[in-house]
Amino acid sequence: MIHSLTYRVIRVFTLTLLISGCSSLQTNDQTGDRGELYDGTLAADMLGVADASTEREALEKGDSYWLRGDGDRALLYYIRALELNKNAYVAAMKIARVHQQKGNTALAEQTWRTVLAIEPGHVMALEAVGLIRLEQREYGYASDLFNQAIEQWELGLVGTESGSGGYIPWLAVNGLGVIEDLNQNYRSAIAYYRRALVMAPGQAMLLNNLGYSYLLTGQLDQAEAYFRQALSLRSDYPLARHNLALVLTRRHQPNQAVRVLEPVMGEAQARNDVGSDDAQ
16 A cells, blocks of 8 residues: 555654643743753853843844754754743744754753743644654644644634744644544544645645545545645645555556656656555
8 A cells, every 4th residue: 555644644844842641731840951952062152152141132143043054053042042031932942943953852842841831822832742742643642732722723822922923723733634534533534634724725735634534435536636736736745646646546547656656756666556556
């Protein structure tokens, strides 16, 4: 079979976050030693990071290094901003994003906990933690976090004070759809993906997920239509190509399936994959 449902667990913004599972977020004593948030090899004192005397100055210098692609130096200044103001959730968010990009799961977790300690209803942080719980297959906990993020957003707690601005948690809604698919509740999954598309129109990933839910219910026409829509938005989307090829294979159209797969794997591999599916 070409597609594995677990591939739908999205690593959006390279979200490799981690947080311990429980019925509600534990945010006590999460700020800790700011030095623990750094994992690079640079020495802050040698770089003069301490010369940044205000949170704003530290953030500006961090952003400057970040834009130049120097994540290590940016991280040091963001940590400095958090040292200067323990309630600087913006600094904490920036630290989390640096660690996400670097793939530092544990440190990203620690920083998102800091965000939630400062702003317990922070929509983006709730969603982000939910995504890693989904990736860790803690589906019940992930679902709780996604629903909390959506509830906070619906209550309008996404303004400047919450640190989320105009952030829309469509990934949380998508995550609920993934969980419903895993639980074989395909109609519910389809409803979540449709809702997510209203929140974030034109997302190829959502169209692909919606198509796959239809594929799981045996509705091949609808599945094909959504896979083709996804590819019209992003022609180099391998997952949508694999899924469309799977539909065509099930319709006993192997040559068309091969043509769909060729751009992402070459003819020989495409024929091998299609042949394997036909054998099944």
